[in-house]
Amino acid sequence: MDDRQQEQCAGSAGETVARIVYASRATIRESVYAEMEKIRANALRHNNPAGVATALLHQSGWFVQWKEGPEEAVRDIMDRVRVDARHRDLRLVHASKGPRLLSGPWSMAIVQGQDHVMDMERRVLALQREVDAGVEFSPPAIWRRLSTPLQHPGAMQQQDPDAFQRVLVCSAAGTGSFELTDWLARLHGCDVVHRRFAGAQSTDVATDYVDFVHDGRVLRVIAMARHGLLLPLTRAFLPDYSLLVLLLAADADANARLMVRVLEALRPLPQPPALLALARHSQSHTEPAALARRCGLDYGAGVADPADPAGCWEALQTLPTALARPARACSQ
Ligand SMILES: Cc1cc2nc3c(=O)[nH]c(=O)nc-3n(C[C@H](O)[C@H](O)[C@H](O)COP(=O)(O)O)c2cc1C
Incomplete structure (x- = not known):
């Protein structure tokens, strides 16, 4: 199988789905990539049949996860994920309904930046304030603001x-x-x-x-x-x-x-x-x-x-x- 066939979408393009993004403090400190591979195995088993696609980021001691799919299925998966001991202080920073933007069931990213865990926390809190004040962001914009903001x-x-x-x-x-x-x-x-x-x-x-x-x-x-x-x-x-x-x-x-x-x-x-x-x-x-x-x-x-x-x-x-x-x- 080549990379074109591997990344097939869990649902169909063009449908309206529930989209959420949350940020959480990772409690795991070591072998983060190996742990994310384990999460990937779980996610492919549970999310894919339910039509849920997800992207998971680890950066400076934080996880950010973007999920999209049928509302009930996203809610059910989140009920399990929320209580996972590998993270804590989960904050929902985005919830919307709209088209699917993830074209395949799973993506993961690790950013090896200079940021400290507190830098990420500041970004999460600032974003949450903007969202609470009514500013609307798309899931990719949320992801970018947390992971790769322009700091120049x-x-x-x-x-x-x-x-x-x-x-x-x-x-x-x-x-x-x-x-x-x-x-x-x-x-x-x-x-x-x-x-x-x-x-x-x-x-x-x-x-x-x-x-x-x-x-x-x-x-x-x-x-x-x-x-x-x-x-x-x-x-x-x-x-x-x-x-x-x-x-x-x-x-x-x-x-x-x-x-x-x-x-x-x-x-x-x-x-x-x-x-x-x-x-x-x-x-x-x-x-x-x-x-x-x-x-x-x-x-x-x-x-x-x-x-x-x-x-x-x-x-x-x-x-x-x-x-x-x-x-x-x-x-x-
Ligand atoms: C940050 C994070 C994200 C996760 N995302 C998913 C996910 O998208 N889907 C999933 O099934 N499990 C996910 N998990 C794992 C679940 O919390 C749980 O361990 C797993 O679903 C249990 O699967 P099992 O009942 O088949 O053992 C995630 C865990 C963490 C820490």
Whole structure:
């Protein structure tokens, strides 16, 4: 089974479901990933037949869980989860009815940030105050505010600190996307945030990001392992990205495999991000560009060595309007 078949949805798209997000203090300190794998096994056994999909995050001593499915089934599962000794102080920070946003039964994420347990607590309490004051957020916006808020000082000078441009970078082969985020972090003297994502059966994949100011605007550049593109959690956030940068390989088959994943991930989106592809040789663009255009996607082509982050970044600047696209306003 490949990653496309593994992440099938527990229910059908288009139906209205109950959606909740809660945050809780983890009581487990060690072997967190192994414990999350055990929870995954339970969840797949109980949630899937009930049509409930879920995403579970562990970060700085906290769990955040997003669940969606038939109301009664979500309630029944939560009755069990609430009394689990592996967490405490559970706070419901979101409850709504709406379309399914998770395309598969299970996702999990671990963020290895510098945050202290109290930083997360401050975020949970601040969010709860906003929610209590009547501000409405979607489940992905809640997740982002808790897990990956924009903490760059430049964000506070923006009218909406959540509306910043997000650029997703994926390599057809090798680790050029991660070398790019590392290089950007060194260039701007800031930290890379490291995360691991996993789906229902797949092993975990890396996804890192870096925030910095570019041309007076805060930009987030996110490196995603190609096997992570079809994970439900990645797909739930794809509408927020204004650009998807593809670092093509010399191997045409690797490029074709990447394009299949990209096209499948973008297919359901009414407003897909623009594609910007970089390759060492311009002829590497011929087939990917034809495929993208056949699917109605914008495809910008640049020439740079994917193993050379400085050259890739320079090439991206030269593509018309590449990094100056409007940010997606996705905070609510
Ligand atoms: C943070 C957290 C999230 C969990 N999420 C789920 C879940 O979505 N579905 C589920 O069945 N169990 C979940 N569990 C595990 C349940 O609390 C419980 O241990 C499990 O459902 C018991 O399954 P069993 O009766 O088959 O042994 C979660 C546990 C924790 C600590």
